[in-house]
Amino acid sequence: MRKVVSLFVLVLVGIFLCGMGNAFSGLGTEGDPWQLTDCATLNDIGYYLLENDIIAQGDCFIVQGHDINLSLGGHTITTGMGASGLFTGVAIADITGVTVHNGTIEFQGYEYADVGGGININRANDINIYDINFSNNNIDIKLVGSNNVHFSNIRSKYSNNLLKISGSSNNFFDNIYFDNGNVAIVTDESINTFTNTYFSDNANGTTWGTPIDRIYTLGENVTIVFDLNYPDGGVCSSFSHSLNMYPNLSHSETLGDCNISLNFIASKEGLYTIDLDTTIDSNITETGKFSILVGNTTKKVSQTYYMHGSAPTHGQPLDVGGSDSGYYSLSPPVVDEERHCGAWVQIQPDEIYTLFQYITDINLTWNIAMDNNDYAAYSSLKRYSTYSQGGYYSQDVYHYSNPTIANVNYSNLNWIIDYPWQFYFLATELEDSSVFVLSTPTQPSTAIFTYLYSGAELIKFEDTDTDYYDTYLLANYYEDYSAVLVIDSQSELNITVNVSEKNPNITAIYYDNILCEEDSDCEILYINESVANVLISTNGEHTLKFEWGDNSTVEVTEPEEGEVPTSSGGGSRYSLSQETLESGFSRNVGSKFVWKFNAGNEDHTITFNDIYTDSLVFTIASTPRIFTVKLNESVLIDAEEDGVYDLNITYNKYYGRLANVGIKAVSVKYGEDNTQVVDSGETQTEVIVEPENNIDWIVGIIIVALIIIGLVFVNRKRSRAVSRKNRK
Numbered sequence: 001m002r003k004v005v006s007l008f009v010l011v012l013v014g015i016f017l018c019g020m021g022n023a024f025s026g027l028g029t030e031g032d033p034w035q036l037t038d039c040a041t042l043n044d045i046g047y048y049l050l051e052n053d054i055i056a057q058g059d060c061f062i063v064q065g066h067d068i069n070l071s072l073g074g075h076t077i078t079t080g081m082g083a084s085g086l087f088t089g090v091a092i093a094d095i096t097g098v099t100v101h102n103g104t105i106e107f108q109g110y111e112y113a114d115v116g117g118g119i120n121i122n123r124a125n126d127i128n129i130y131d132i133n134f135s136n137n138n139i140d141i142k143l144v145g146s147n148n149v150h151f152s153n154i155r156s157k158y159s160n161n162l163l164k165i166s167g168s169s170n171n172f173f174d175n176i177y178f179d180n181g182n183v184a185i186v187t188d189e190s191i192n193t194f195t196n197t198y199f200s201d202n203a204n205g206t207t208w209g210t211p212i213d214r215i216y217t218l219g220e221n222v223t224i225v226f227d228l229n230y231p232d233g234g235v236c237s238s239f240s241h242s243l244n245m246y247p248n249l250s251h252s253e254t255l256g257d258c259n260i261s262l263n264f265i266a267s268k269e270g271l272y273t274i275d276l277d278t279t280i281d282s283n284i285t286e287t288g289k290f291s292i293l294v295g296n297t298t299k300k301v302s303q304t305y306y307m308h309g310s311a312p313t314h315g316q317p318l319d320v321g322g323s324d325s326g327y328y329s330l331s332p333p334v335v336d337e338e339r340h341c342g343a344w345v346q347i348q349p350d351e352i353y354t355l356f357q358y359i360t361d362i363n364l365t366w367n368i369a370m371d372n373n374d375y376a377a378y379s380s381l382k383r384y385s386t387y388s389q390g391g392y393y394s395q396d397v398y399h400y401s402n403p404t405i406a407n408v409n410y411s412n413l414n415w416i417i418d419y420p421w422q423f424y425f426l427a428t429e430l431e432d433s434s435v436f437v438l439s440t441p442t443q444p445s446t447a448i449f450t451y452l453y454s455g456a457e458l459i460k461f462e463d464t465d466t467d468y469y470d471t472y473l474l475a476n477y478y479e480d481y482s483a484v485l486v487i488d489s490q491s492e493l494n495i496t497v498n499v500s501e502k503n504p505n506i507t508a509i510y511y512d513n514i515l516c517e518e519d520s521d522c523e524i525l526y527i528n529e530s531v532a533n534v535l536i537s538t539n540g541e542h543t544l545k546f547e548w549g550d551n552s553t554v555e556v557t558e559p560e561e562g563e564v565p566t567s568s569g570g571g572s573r574y575s576l577s578q579e580t581l582e583s584g585f586s587r588n589v590g591s592k593f594v595w596k597f598n599a600g601n602e603d604h605t606i607t608f609n610d611i612y613t614d615s616l617v618f619t620i621a622s623t624p625r626i627f628t629v630k631l632n633e634s635v636l637i638d639a640e641e642d643g644v645y646d647l648n649i650t651y652n653k654y655y656g657r658l659a660n661v662g663i664k665a666v667s668v669k670y671g672e673d674n675t676q677v678v679d680s681g682e683t684q685t686e687v688i689v690e691p692e693n694n695i696d697w698i699v700g701i702i703i704v705a706l707i708i709i710g711l712v713f714v715n716r717k718r719s720r721a722v723s724r725k726n727r728k
Helices: 002-020 578-583 694-727
Strands: 034-036 040-042 046-050 061-063 068-071 076-079 090-093 099-107 119-122 125-135 139-144 147-157 161-166 172-179 183-187 193-200 221-228 239-246 251-255 259-265 269-280 284-294 300-308 325-329 337-341 344-349 358-370 376-382 392-398 404-410 427-431 435-439 446-452 458-461 471-479 482-489 493-498 508-511 522-528 531-536 540-547 563-568 571-576 585-589 594-599 602-611 615-621 625-630 634-637 644-655 658-669 675-680 683-688
Touching: 061 068, 090 099, 119 125, 125 139, 139 147, 161 172, 221 269, 221 284, 239 251, 239 259, 259 269, 284 471, 300 337, 300 435, 325 337, 337 344, 344 435, 358 376, 358 427, 376 404, 392 404, 427 435, 458 471, 482 493, 493 540, 508 522, 508 531, 531 540, 578 585, 578 594, 578 658, 594 644, 602 658, 615 644, 625 634, 625 644
Parallel strands: 034 046, 040 061, 046 068, 061 090, 068 099, 076 099, 090 119, 099 125, 119 139, 125 147, 139 161, 147 172, 161 183, 172 193, 193 284, 325 344, 571 594, 625 683
Antiparallel strands: 221 259, 239 269, 251 259, 269 284, 269 471, 300 325, 300 446, 337 435, 344 427, 358 404, 358 435, 358 446, 376 392, 376 427, 458 493, 471 482, 482 540, 493 531, 508 540, 522 531, 563 571, 585 658, 594 602, 602 615, 615 625, 634 644, 644 658, 675 683
């Protein structure tokens, strides 16, 4: 009986002890780690391994035990999916000796948490984080009151902030990559070590002092100075760099102890990008882009955006649940909408119509209501959007009744925007306790953005599926009779360009110096006088060139190989050498395009008048004569009117407002090639006539001969029959 009781007690103790452990499979050893299939709180010392991807509804892994090793197993934690309350991928607080490695933490929901959705380390020491990828988080890593934390092989893309540090010292960052975000590092006076760190294309430079002056006159001698520093503000001791300019102008670079002075002549009108890559003391690298404008600064565009109550959707920093944040779009509200919060409301653009190059003025109309008796709220702006209360240029908004319509104007802002496609470039904010922002069909809350542009008036990404933050407009500048765009995209692009201020008729589009229609990666969707829509199907860096003329003679800006620009008559023309004519030549032409050539000892011109889907009309001069050639056909031209054809003109292809035309010198007398001249009053048209078919004539003669022979044979046979009958 005692043995039975003892055995029963042992079983109970075993069950109790098992219950004291966790419910994960595995032994918690390095060789047999505890296996995780969902978010959990980790308390026990040991090894943990994530077995699958996880969609987190709140905090995912809360680490509360010392000496824990958490491997994400190469899997992904997706945060922000309908969570309530603060949340993060991995939360570590008030412990020591934790390691997290080998996985991805990304945000894909509708809300951001102030702690970021990445890894939050609070009052923890001796922490090791390595081989982690972050994507689209508000804050990838938040480090508060922690020491001796080691980060290595960290990669972040499209996040608002890579690292937010406060009250934390003696931490180490090695092999850190932060691409296409807003602010790389937000730090206080903490002292930390950065090695082999790479910051790329972030809205706020991390190691550079950003140039202030960004607008220059055409022809100005420009000097821009870049000062270099450590991410924590310390001055560098040495550096290396590379620098590229778009457009590619001649420039000089002067190097100081820890700065770069760039000098060039601003010889083209438009948007310039300076692409800078620096490495401080051989281990901290940053690359990024700076925009400047050259040319007429009186050119402005004003665009009205309408406030909506829902949260923005392009990775802007938001609060939990999005309750503080609405968005601006080009479409007015069709129902009553509102955005409410206890202390402040933030509204951010969520649609790009054209790229804001240089914002000068912002005029806000707030339709507001309050559920208290406060007399005033506060309207402010944020040049780069972050999730925090308080902005710049704060103005009082007086509240007289519910609702109140308040207009707030911000003038002479002069904000150059380096990364407008990343949607972090701007936010408007209204602060007060229990403030409501209303937007209704009859009284919407609006923001009118006024911005300068240089180069083409309008550059629009039409494809709503385009990831704008994957596309850089490196340059957009004017040359004589052309506009040039330099783009760097990671995806297919649908681009509309408007050059109406030049009043041209676009006649040719070149993609990397090749006619667009001759390149399978470039498709002209339409050309309507000064507006063109082009689809680019490949990524990477490319150049688009839109050509036109002065509407008196020529419709292009630069000669093709074999053409020589001349000045004659009403403006620019293109001469074709005899060598070019003899070898044959073709190009796209538009209305009023002019070629000049010599036949005999006389100069002649070909002016293209009208382009149709099935025919092309042009005039030959010196003695003006009008000719028409059909699509996929040719005409022979007697330029000297001496009975000898000098040119063969071929209509190869129709491209909307453009025609591809071939020209080749010939020397053929009338009739030698079975041609004839058709005279129609004042218009003389050379028509190629098909040669007579001699084979048909021969066949006909043979048939007639056979018939005659047959008739003769039959007649003889009848004669013989009659002769025999008479004999009988």
